[in-house]
Amino acid sequence: MRFLLPLALLSATPALAATGPFFSLANTDFVVTLGFLAFIGLVVYLKVPGRLMGMLDDRAAGIRKDLEEARALRDEAQTILASYERKTREAQEQADAIVAAAKTDAQAAAEQAKADLAVSVERRLRAAEDQIESAQAAAVREVRDSAVSVAIAAAGQVVAGQLSATEANSLIDESIETVSAKLH
Structure with a gap:
């Protein structure tokens, strides 16, 4: 050369x-x-043409390999995107279901609270009515007891004023005999 x-x-x-x-x-x-x-x-x-052809073939094979790798990466990216979109949809559906369940639970809890409040109010009303009836009964008893006490005191004064000492002693003796007869 x-x-x-x-x-x-x-x-x-x-x-x-x-x-x-x-x-x-x-x-x-x-x-x-x-x-x-x-x-x-x-x-x-x-052998320059053979070398040039070999270099061109190698370059074409490299380009083909890069294109196949790019297609594989694109397919993988599309698969990942589809998976991500599916997971996003599932998460959104779960979130919607959770919100719907929470609304339902809140409504049920509100209705239960209303029912419990109504029962509690009814129970307290009954308790208040029972206390009022009890207070009325106690007041009636006190009035009767007072009336009886006043009547006994008045009867005692009337009887004491009308009975003589001998009659009172005979009544006391009869009462003692009656009590001792009932006790024995």
Whole structure:
């Protein structure tokens, strides 16, 4: 290769190229044709087309591999996106279900609280009515007891004023006998 290049440079100088018969080194067309054929021969001898084709094939294979990898990544991204969207929908559905259940529970709790309040009010009303009835009964008893006490006191005064001492003593003796007869 070192020897061919200087020789090719010297043989292709314009001073050597001249017009004349075609197969003469003085003809520039013939010299250019020989240089071109030598160049093509050198390129074929060094297997440059095979190497270029191999490099192009390698590059095409690399591009094909990159495209397949990009498709795989796109498919994986679409799968992940679909999964994410599905999970988002499921989470939204769960959130909606939780909200609906909470509303239902709140309504049920409110209704239960109303029912419990009504029962409590009814119970307290009954308790208040019972206390009022009890107070009325106690007041009636007190009035009766007072009336009885007043009547006994008045009867005692009337009887004491109308009975003589001998009659009172005979009544006391009869009462003692009655009590002792009932006790024995």
